[in-house]
Amino acid sequence: MQDFALLRHITIGQYLPGDSFVHRMDPRAKITVVLLLSLALTVNTSYLANILLLALCLGLIRAAGISLRYVLSGVRPALPFIIALSLMQLAFYGNPSVTSRLPVITFLRWGPIFITSSGLQLVLVSLARFVDLMILASILTNTTPLAHLAYGLEDMLKPFGRLGVPAQEISLIFILALRFVPILAEQLETLAKAQASRGADIGAGGRWRFWRTARAMLVLIVPLFLDAFRRAEELIVAMEARCYAGGRGRTRLVQLRMGWADGIAILICALLAVGFIWFRKSFPF
């Protein structure tokens, strides 16, 4: 019965200090690598490619020195929805239009229910992709201080400044949004406890009882939003008081430096990604 503590389980976005190779990489290199691998993930639908990619992601997790259990524990609150979604996909999405070199076997066809091996593949591959993306996102955020991610993003967007992309502002918004995640999560926990103390149905149901949970959530969401607005207002005033007047003319304390190891990492991942994309139709199963 640790339903309140669940609210603390936000594994994406939590920086876990460490000194692995992945930790020391330049954030721009990390962003590039993650983008390349995500691209490779999205275009591959075969079992083999996904097994290989999953293995690669697990290897990266090891290299970063983060525990897989910790990354996956963040999925737990979303589990009921993922399972429901997967079951629906499996039951109703048997249309064998998915690219696969395997013969399509129909398991069951009854009314609207249409279960095929191709549908099963789609579900399994989607799940693997979901896990891979979770891992990649966690690696990125667990090994990089958020501000450095934002600075990396800012530097990468800077060339587009002439096209009107406000790189400075985007990175600041990103930093502020992420900085307030733990604060608001804590506030949500306090609110849940306060309302439960007044007899609200929180922490007394179970997380499988969607309707009751949704209804109980209302007594949390209203004050949470009010609190978020109040904080945002105070933050704006505090930023103005510190002479913030938009991104123009700002300087920056932190300067990022790309090393040769970063270049090699990008090169390897680029080759891998290109390989996976190029041969996506050649995997035997």
Next chain:
Amino acid sequence: MTEPLIAIRDLHYTYLPGTPLQAVALRGASMEVYAGEIVGLIGPAGAGKSTLLQHCNGLLRPTEPGHVIVDGQDLADPTVDLRRLRQMVGIVFQHPERQLFETLVGDDIAFGPRQLGMSRAEIRRRVEWAMRVVGLDFDTFVDRPTAALSGGERRKVAIAGVLALRPRVLILDEASAGLDPLTREEWQEQVRRLNADEGMTVIVVSSDMEEIAALAGRVYVMAEGRMVDEGTPAEVFAHTDLLNSLGLGQPVTSWVLGELRRRGYDVDPYAIRLEETVEELCRILRS
């Protein structure tokens, strides 16, 4: 005295066990609260005060060794009726004004009683009573939008919302932080009345030592997840070295008496009520 209303025995608790964010909050904390008492709980930030008190109404459940017994019921028992428990033990958290969610004052205060399925007449009676206790006029405020209230009024509404459950035990977790001096005095008077007139048992957590000295009949000092001192306010606040090492400070009266004793004056270090201190000071003056 008879059986304690709340008995916490050797309680341990760890947040997020088995994760990189694991944090041990309680390491064998024990506390007893008897019916009709006002108990103070002090300790530095991170001592585990809130974690301890959240066990008292089942917001946290004992998972490791240790017992929480409320009104004779062991809360480790999974069949405990949480609704009944939470009605019996009410908690007012820090900044309670941030928990309002209804549009109208009356509705927000009535939320708890409504959840308990009470009759309209009973709900109205409770809302009226709770508003009177916190000093909000029923006719003036009951239909006011909560958004139109001042910060202080919003806080009163939130406290009334907890009182409307008519708990036997009221836990105030830094509930008076940020009040101006006179509002604070009025608030302390309300708490004293709830205790004396309604027989409500009160547990006060506060970083304001003057408030603890003014309200509590007995004080627990907590540090690093366990109790390190217990006694009357006069006794606890005379332990200068312990309080200083925890960064807690002392009420003005205790500090002044202690400092004079250190300089060799024969004053009673336990005379910490304002009138008593004045008397002690006058005693050592040249008339």
Next chain:
Amino acid sequence: MDDILIRVEDLHFAYRAGEPDAVPALNGISLTIRRGEYVAIVGHNGSGKSTLARHFNALLLPTRGKVYVQDMDTSDPRHTLDIRRIVGMVFQDPDNQIVGTLVEEDVAFGPENLGVPQPALAQRVEKALQAVGLWELRHRPPHLLSGGQRQRVAIAGVLAMEPACLVLDEATSMLDPASRAEVLQVVRRLHTAGTTIIAITHFMEEAALAERIIVLAGGKIALEGSPQEVFSQRERLRELRLVPPTPAQLAEAVQARSGVAFSPLPLTREALVEAVHAHAVPLPAGGRP
């Protein structure tokens, strides 16, 4: 008058001014703050003290009347950034004013906004963090610091803009006593070093540290003077919903009862002990029996 830092002339302010539901908050305030002064502004909840403070650095602009900072009119937008650099402000909740995810990055936010280039930027950050005693913690994320440390980060963030004046808007009200003492020690050190301090507070023992106290009520100045002058007017204070600090209350009760006259009236616990010591029956040689 060269040494006047802030000049407020007949300041009126209403929230949603000009609309039917306008809420008047300040009703004709005139005051001056001299360079290097330590002024406390007190008043009950809703007396207008925070609203007044926000006029000192152009976060709010007068509905009527004028506010000048170093002779610059706050309602002239050309001066806004200069004024905010000169008058820095620390707010109540450290969580809602820290922008950076690491201590040093947050402290850099102000000078970054001012466009201070490297290496001057890094020097300012170091100087500011040294001043509040947090240089060793510069690589920590602020949310892992104590409340007092976080508030010192906020002060450092203001100091890095090299202001002439520090406004503390109830900056200690969410802190525990140890953290409060920590912050006040930094504030006193800054004042000694020449920074003008304006402290908005509802802790009377804290207000007693100032050289001058301004009491607000109903958006007007109700009382003004040295802490001794203000806190000896007990009845008037009570009308204004304020109470003197506990040491002053004790001292007055002792005076009334014993006939001893303390001069000046002790306002802090330290001063009370000294005053009692000075008037006490001398101890026998060798101390307590």
